Amino acid sequence: MLQIEDLRVKLGEKIILEHIDMEIGQGETHVLFGPNGSGKTSLLMTIMGYPQYKVVRGRILFKGEDITELPMDERAQMGIGMSYQRPPTINGLKTYQMVEICAREEVDVKDLASRVNFQDFLERDINAGFSGGEIKRSELLQLMAQNPDLMLFDEPESGVDLENIALVGRTIASLLQRDNDHAVKGQKSKMQLKLERTKMGLIITHTGHILDYVTADKGQVLYDGRLSCISNPREILSCIGKDGYEECVRCIAGTS
């Protein structure tokens, strides 16, 4: 479980997140909406443990442990992983090597890559000249190898073409144990599956297209560094579409 309590975060001298409370229970997936520059990426980076995002108030708990001061690599080892919006290129580090790093043990990199149609990129330097859509698939491939318990997705579907969006969507669903495979294989009831699910997700999306492939339990809007209260992701999406973010934050907050 991830618990965030009354978080205030500074980037440089600027407060970019304020009064953030969030709770993602075991097996839950949340969706995060919000206008450009509202602090969505910042929230993910803070959870991941980027030291430039300074927590000046509140705390973050993961699996019951206070991780607010924990370095990033230890958070990764505890089971937090992130799919980035704009990851850096590392010259000379081949993509397959990066996948091996993520896995921390022997993996069949080619087999993993084939699942996101990425076999042809394994010999290329990681992120070097990758197109927007290719970056998404590369990030998913790394998460597949890492297999963390809490996955943070920063706009996983933006810039992905119509053919690949289904692939990306299904891959995320599978990572979060929300795909049909999980349902069919076990012959279990939906309720049972839900109870057994362990993976947690936090997905940033502008368009909500990802919701066509991944069912999400809850949604929130981040506006100007503050979170709205919780609602159904589809409802939020249509509210944003109709009335805009600002109105929507007020309306959701008002009705709760």
Add this chain to the structure above:
Amino acid sequence: MHSRDELRQRAEKVREKKATLGPDIDLGQFDDAPVPHEYLADEELCQLPEEEQERLIMAGLDVTEKGRGGTFFQKDTTVIHCDTRQEGVEVLPIRKALEEHDWINEYYWKLVSVDTDKYTAAAELGLHDGYVIRALPGSKSIYPVQACLYVDKDGLQQNVHNIIIAEEDSELHVITGCSTSPHTKSGVHVGVSEFYVKKNAKLSFTMIHNWAEDMLVRPRSVGRVEEGGLFLNNYICMKPVKSLQMYPTTHLVGKDAVARFYTIIVGAPGSEYDVGGRIFLKERGDRAEIVARTISNGARIIARGHLIGEVPEVKAHLECRGLLLNGGVIHAVPELEGRVDGVEMSHEAAVGKIAQEEIQYLMSRGLSEDEATSTIVRGFLSVDIPGLPPQLKAEIDRAIEASDKDVM
């Protein structure tokens, strides 16, 4: 004999002539008297002390000679092993060549001028030995020839002259290492090398240097590539040295000739490197590439590169990247000289520290900060060298891998 006399006279005149680059060395402080060593048979080579074998392996010399097309091994001033295991390839000590073969005079001091500076003069006036490696016309060697110049005696001035000839349509790979024995602290290595790549021949020359903290090193080398020839010149130095200065030059004298220089240097604290490559493109269709990757751990590194396009329709690129890891200085000096219209020449140079963003990206995948740093460093040093046989690639990777501990 006449020509040797003339060479000597020219050398005499520049005995004291300082080099244009690099700190001056007082050669008078070093001893260049011959140091005799026993010749070693194949089995004896394998019985060298383990510590010594390790040093040799680091410089690319495998005493078992497995996967090698021939071996040349010079300890101090004396050749202690020299053989060929491959048809079409000749390996012989240069003194022997000068005594027994007339043809060597067509190559000896024909590219490097004996009166360049006091180091070339010393190489002629006090020549100890060196190797001649020659691939006969049309011969394609699969295994690299290994050559090692080893300094065992403390305070020695080692004077070496090497000649490598890839005859028409031949393919030759050479891995050459220079190393000091574990107890050697100081000395001077003067090494003249001349490379002849004839029509449609392919030569790869990979040099790994493994010096000691107080070694002074002054290589002087020039290459000449004829029509359709390919010259790959790789240089790797991951160990400390007091001062290394070299500026190997290659002339592409035939159409469609290609030269590629790759330099990888990890500079230890207190070490001083002034290295570079210069390539003249003299005929249409010539191509040249100079790539340098340098890391400073508190060293002073000057990385030069100079491309000269003398005719149209040539293509040349220079890439010089430096990483400052623990202080020190990296000074990149890229030079492009187009002498006519229609040359296509470019360069990119970058000097900086490791990007924090890259370290953090790797840390978020579970690597510690140190692991992340060494992963990035290894990536930085791993340049793809097209045309290099996998064996030699593995040799370079091993050198990089082994230096990892020193870098951190």
